[in-house]
Amino acid sequence: MARCTVRYEGRLEAVLPEADRLIMVKADGCVAIHADSGAYKPLNWMNSPNTLVEGVGEWVVTNPKGERLVITMHNVLSETNHSLGMEPGLEKDGVEAQLQVLLSERTDAIQAGMTLVRREYPTDIGPVDLLCKDIDGVTVAVEIKRRGDIDGVEQLTRYLHELNRDARIAPVRGMYVAQEIKAQARTLAERRGIVCVEVDYDELRDRPSNVLRLF
Amino acid sequence: MARCTVRYEGRLEAVLPEADRLIMVKADGCVAIHADSGAYKPLNWMNSPNTLVEGVGEWVVTNPKGERLVITMHNVLSETNHSLGMEPGLEKDGVEAQLQVLLSERTDAIQAGMTLVRREYPTDIGPVDLLCKDIDGVTVAVEIKRRGDIDGVEQLTRYLHELNRDARIAPVRGMYVAQEIKAQARTLAERRGIVCVEVDYDELRDRPSNVLRLF
DNA sequence: GTGTATATCTCGGGG
DNA sequence: CCCCGAGGTATACAC
CATH class of the missing domain: 3.40.1350.10 (Trna Endonuclease; Chain: A, domain 1)
Known part of the structure; x- marks a missing residue:
């Protein structure tokens, strides 16, 4: 959780002004930035495969397609790490x-x-x-x-x-x-x-x- | 973060077998259950508006359309709460x-x-x-x-x-x-x-x- | 990789 | 409320 500003440059240009948000980084490297409402799509994101470089107060995520996500951290509120292990996956019926x-x-x-x-x-x-x-x-x-x-x-x-x-x-x-x-x-x-x-x-x-x- | 089993009954029937996952509940009540890979779509979710009832080792989420999401908690690994406040929203260009x-x-x-x-x-x-x-x-x-x-x-x-x-x-x-x-x-x-x-x-x-x- | 079809699509706008 | 259209659609699957 962090107060952050986010800029995406790729298929379009998009900016998230400074605010508190949840930043989720998964084991496959994908990044999703969530607000406190609006399921389930993140405000901004970067899918795997990509490269995340953690700089000073700034995370830069780039992918092979030339897209770029820059997260500027103004204030880190909390950080939690977990390794979740195997996911058996969703079993569906009715589609x-x-x-x-x-x-x-x-x-x-x-x-x-x-x-x-x-x-x-x-x-x-x-x-x-x-x-x-x-x-x-x-x-x-x-x-x-x-x-x-x-x-x-x-x-x-x-x-x-x-x-x-x-x-x-x-x-x-x-x-x-x-x-x-x-x-x-x-x-x-x-x-x-x-x-x-x-x-x-x-x-x-x-x-x-x-x-x-x-x- | 919790070891959980999830069952969704609604537009289709779907089951998530027991595993460790991230369970995200937003201020508007929406629930999303994430694995440690596969951006950005959750494995299972329930959009707002809905009602979340926290029982003993079980959360039941229902919505007005008659859909139902039941999360059975086998082991809670950690819990984090934050109030994020206003979201200024994404500014786009190029669409x-x-x-x-x-x-x-x-x-x-x-x-x-x-x-x-x-x-x-x-x-x-x-x-x-x-x-x-x-x-x-x-x-x-x-x-x-x-x-x-x-x-x-x-x-x-x-x-x-x-x-x-x-x-x-x-x-x-x-x-x-x-x-x-x-x-x-x-x-x-x-x-x-x-x-x-x-x-x-x-x-x-x-x-x-x-x-x-x-x- | 490209092309095609699906999705608990999500999300927003207009009637 | 539903219907319709757009999406950084994402995702799966066939060729």
């Missing part, structure tokens, strides 16, 4: 990747009779979440989001345009699947002939897989 | 807002003879950065970015579609202005008839304004 795996094994939850061709189907402009065939044998590109916003519709539209240039699979239609689809996104999607489906994560988890198993 | 102001007064730096109609021109789907008229009197929608990525092209395309529905100003053409325009973005933009212009921030600042002044 888009999980939703994608669940849906890839339950494509009939998106639309009755639909089967999976491939998850993360690659194209020149990025991977399509799910490529499927519907009950009539028509190819369907499925974009999956936790929150269905407008940018997901744009993304799917780009994929559809790309996929429909491939005569082997065209025509391809689009489906937009999310736990919640925003009104604006739905309007834009439907105007483009994209079918929107909202799914419930918990229901989905309880629903049996429709993938044929060999044993 | 898009500044670029927009500079360009709005120097529209002829985008294209010779172009004049400003309005900055932040409002539409039903959001504000257009600059609405201008070119030397031939044709309306031009200008999208400004620091880095010209593909999403800026999509954004401008939506604005153009919207603006061209207005018979009073149609036809409207688009210009994409950035300090650096990515190849993919340029290709997509030009395919849609959008003219791309790269500008230099420092040169722009030195260039005189083309806005007519009354005195």
